[in-house]
Amino acid sequence: GEDVEQSLFLSVREGDSSVINCTYTDSSSTYLYWYKQEPGAGLQLLTYIFSNMDMKQDQRLTVLLNKKDKHLSLRIADTQTGDSAIYFCAERETSYDKVIFGPGTSLSVIP
Amino acid sequence: GAVVSQHPSRVICKSGTSVKIECRSLDFQATTMFWYRQFPKKSLMLMATSNEGSKATYEQGVEKDKFLINHASLTLSTLTVTSAHPEDSSFYICSARDEDWNTEAFFGQGTRLTVV
Numbered sequence: 339g340e341d342v343e344q345s346l347f348l349s350v351r352e353g354d355s356s357v358i359n360c361t362y363t364d365s366s367s368t369y370l371y372w373y374k375q376e377p378g379a380g381l382q383l384l385t386y387i388f389s390n391m392d393m394k395q396d397q398r399l400t401v402l403l404n405k406k407d408k409h410l411s412l413r414i415a416d417t418q419t420g421d422s423a424i425y426f427c428a429e430r431e432t433s434y435d436k437v438i439f440g441p442g443t444s445l446s447v448i449p
Numbered sequence: 450g451a452v453v454s455q456h457p458s459r460v461i462c463k464s465g466t467s468v469k470i471e472c473r474s475l476d477f478q479a480t481t482m483f484w485y486r487q488f489p490k491k492s493l494m495l496m497a498t499s500n501e502g503s504k505a506t507y508e509q510g511v512e513k514d515k516f517l518i519n520h521a522s523l524t525l526s527t528l529t530v531t532s533a534h535p536e537d538s539s540f541y542i543c544s545a546r547d548e549d550w551n552t553e554a555f556f557g558q559g560t561r562l563t564v565v
Binding site: 381440442 | 455483485491492493495498542544554555556557558559561
């Protein structure tokens with residue numbers, strides 16, 4: 339079955355870059371997403387990448403996709419304390435039209 | 450971006466009672482809505498896919514008689530937790546997908562359910 343894996347915790351210093359990694363198993367995924375969740379809140383879509391792309395950049399965010407290895411990463415440049423949150427990687431399956439989420443990576447930014 | 454409103458944001462109910470949670474797409478029509486459950490410090494678990502005008506599709510292990518889903522219009526889906534018990538306490542989140550096969554689904558702000 340489908341599966342999405344992420345490391346659970348990441349701690350970085352303010353101003354450094356953060357890299358959050360994700361692996362997935364479904365080769366038929368069409369879209370891959372990164373969501374941000376702050377405590378007690380819903381999910382905010384940060385960015386997404388179509389499966390035929392290798393990279394997407396949006397201001398401080400850079401998404402890299404290695405489709406061969408089924409590996410997705412999110413790089414946050416110049417990480418700020420406001421970036422502290424849980425980041426979810428997710429894939430959208432073509433055949434079942436549903437989104438499968440990873441366990442989430444808790445990012446802590448140290449001032 | 451599109452807005453999805455979920456109501457209520459918090460609810461406390463007594464064991465044995467039923468609770469209804471609403472999910473509305475405010476500025477777009479959503480033929481498909483999704484209901485998720487999130488345990489503390491855990492990921493989102495898809496409970497069911499709600500399709501306007503038809504029965505919801507439940508994920509394996511989710512009791513459809515326990516979690517009633519109604520998607521009566523293109524802008525509203527409801528999740529009713531029937532005969533709630535303390536183990537049903539959780540954070541429930543809905544998402545809605547734009548009718549035009551959007552690339553993303555928009556999430557509500559979630560509902561914190563506490564059953565006492």
